[in-house]
Amino acid sequence: MSRIGKLPIPIPSGIDVKVDKDTHIVTVKGKKGELKQKISPSIGIDIEDGELKVTRSSELKKDRAMHGLYRSLINNMIKGVSEGYKLELELVGVGYRANNKGQVLELQVGYSHPIYFVVPNEVKVSTEMVKGKNPLVTLESIDKQLVGQVAAKIRSFRKPEPYKGKGIKFVGEELRRKAGKTASK
Numbered sequence: 001m002s003r004i005g006k007l008p009i010p011i012p013s014g015i016d017v018k019v020d021k022d023t024h025i026v027t028v029k030g031k032k033g034e035l036k037q038k039i040s041p042s043i044g045i046d047i048e049d050g051e052l053k054v055t056r057s058s059e060l061k062k063d064r065a066m067h068g069l070y071r072s073l074i075n076n077m078i079k080g081v082s083e084g085y086k087l088e089l090e091l092v093g094v095g096y097r098a099n100n101k102g103q104v105l106e107l108q109v110g111y112s113h114p115i116y117f118v119v120p121n122e123v124k125v126s127t128e129m130v131k132g133k134n135p136l137v138t139l140e141s142i143d144k145q146l147v148g149q150v151a152a153k154i155r156s157f158r159k160p161e162p163y164k165g166k167g168i169k170f171v172g173e174e175l176r177r178k179a180g181k182t183a184s185k
Contacts, residue, residue, distance in 0.1 A: 005067035009052040030081025080142035089137040093166040098127040109158040
């Protein structure tokens with residue numbers, strides 16, 4: 001049995017979980033919003049005593065693989081509608097700037113032109129520029145997958161390089177640094 005899949009998911013108070021047996025859609029509602037996820041017909045979901053348990057119908061390799069996956073997805077949905085997810089990106093480099101006007105993020109990261117990126121409506125974006133510190137881009141959402149995908153796309157505009165560490169990185173991310181060339185004698 002899957003180690004992750006057999007763990008029960010505690011349902012906090014104020015969170016409403018509904019499972020539609022006909023369409024195989026799990027709906028999670030909370031104070032921050034509502035999320036839906038379609039699940040495989042071979043996966044069963046039981047809700048009892050404030051806990052959600054994910055079961056599988058057979059021992060096929062595909063069903064074993066899906067067992068832990070759907071448990072993690074549903075757990076992320078419950079955490080998202082109760083607490084939400086927040087990712088911070090830091091722009092490291094001379095002259096790097098970030099601004100946002102609504103859902104449009106403007107990045108100046110060393111290219112000859114600024115980059116304009118339209119952030120999906122489900123993700124709240126904010127920028128912070130303090131003198132003497134690197135600019136920060138903060139992304140908040142109830143959908144863990146979406147906020148991670150948007151952060152990865154923003155990071156891909158200028159990945160951190162290993163020699164000086166310039167680029168867009170996650171706050172707290174450890175970069176592997178390389179030594180540069182040394183003068184030969």
